[in-house]
Each structure stands twice: as structure tokens, then as C-alpha cells.
Amino acid sequence: MLRAARAPHAGKVGLALIAVILLAVAGTENLGLISFISAGFLAFAGLTGTLFLLCLYDLVVSVFELRYGPGAGRPDRFRIASDVVQEYVRWLSPLGFVVGIIVGHYFWQ
């Protein structure tokens, strides 16, 4: 599976996964199967869970690099470049914090 994977595709899969989770949570809440508050926390769990899977993927690739060496298995094909991670952190961190704390305050109330 790793041989078929490419880092840009990992990001697209992550975006698709977040969209599917958000649609599923919204649909479930709309049908009355879960409360609105639970749906909100599930949506955040979907977001952090997807980011967790992406980080886990990146960690797995790094461990394979450690095991087989940086030259083996064409690691650049799988590696998520550090500048991609830094751009995510640079923009997602303030956006996520401010939006998250305002939405979190709404749930707090």
C-alpha cells in the first residue's frame, strides 16, 4: 500500500475523509440520532482524527526511512515535505485556535 501512496495524494485523501465525516455527522444529527452538541464534538473529533492519521502516515514513512535508509524505496515519493507542514502550522494554527475557541465558547454556553 505504501508503494502506491504519494504524499500529495495523502493530503487529498485527508480532505475527502474530513468531508465524508462532516457529511455523515451532519446527516446523523439531522436524522435526530445524536444531539447537536455531540455532533459538534464528533465533527472536531473527525478533524483531529484525520490530522492524526496524516501525522501517523508521515511518521510511518519516517520510520521506514530509519529502517531502510534515506536512499531506499524512493522516500521522496512518500515524504510530506517540511515546508508543507510548516505552511499548515503557520496558517491552520491561528485559524484553528481563533475559530475553535469561539465555536468552543458557543458549546460551552
Place this chain on the structure above:
Amino acid sequence: MVVAVGVCRWHHRRALLLAMMRIDERWPVPRWVVRTGLVGAAIGLAAVIWRSWSVTSLARGGLCEVVNGAPFTTFPYPSQAFVLTAIAAYVVGHISSRYVVEVRPELVANLGEDKFDRIGPVLVAKSIATGFLLIATILNLYEARAFAIGNWPITYYVWCATAASPILALLATALVSFLIGRWLWIPR
């Protein structure tokens, strides 16, 4: 499973351990002091978590009044004060980080490049990020389940703690937000 087995092998763990132990390159203190300090910090953290768990388990009847299964609390400040304090402290944390980058540019390098090109520190940083996101996911799932089945969510315990000491809660909000802004909103 394959990854777990791979990491558990000694020559893989060695790179991780060395990455954590090499902080003596920046801090000129004996290695045994660093190791003793890490063990002491781990024991202290466990003690604090255990103490916090013991105290909060009494929160339902102790720290705040419970009405219809939820805490009935009144706060001396509007709740927006906590939100604005958190955002302000977050921005101040980021500004302090920018200041450090401007004053000591030699500290700046991309993960995996320049002085941070060793695989050990890269793995440590990625492991911490992965673990942090896993914990955040578990906490969100716990909250969702707690609200769904009627258990007390963590939110209610935070309400009680805030009602017990609003000043400390405001300070804790500012401190945590400052650290997040300093560490996670990286400057260009």
C-alpha cells in the same frame, strides 16, 4: 504493528533516545541530572494527574451546585472575557516567538534540514505531534459520548473549576493560550 515492532528494536530506539538526550549540546548540564530531572518530572506529572483526578471526581457534590444533572454556576466575569483573554494571550505568545526569531535567527531551521536534519529529532517531533492529535481525538470522542449518554463531560468539570476560582481559571487560560501561540503559531 510492523512499525511498532520496528521502533521497539534497540537500534531504532537508540536514535529516539539519543535525540532526547542530546539536549546537553544546548544545556551544559551533566547527563545524569537531565535523566534524573526527566524521571522526576514524569513522577511529578503522574502525581499531579492522580491528584487532579481525585479532586475532580468529588466535583459533582463539592465544587459547584448541580441542577438537573448539570453544574449550576455563576461567574463574576462575562464568559467573553475568557475568550478575549485566550485570543490576546495567543497573539502575545506569537509575538514573543517572532521576537526570539529576530533576536536569535541562528535558532531557526526547517525540521529535517540544516541543524535539524538528524532523523532522531525528526521522529521525536513527529511522534509528539501524532500523540497530541490522538489525545485530542480521544477527548473529543469522550465529550461526544458523554453528552450522548448523559455522563458528565469534561466541560462540566471545567465549569466547576472556573466557578471555584475564576481568577486562577483566567490565569490558566492566559498561560495555556500564550504557550500555544508561542509554540504552535510559528513565525515566518
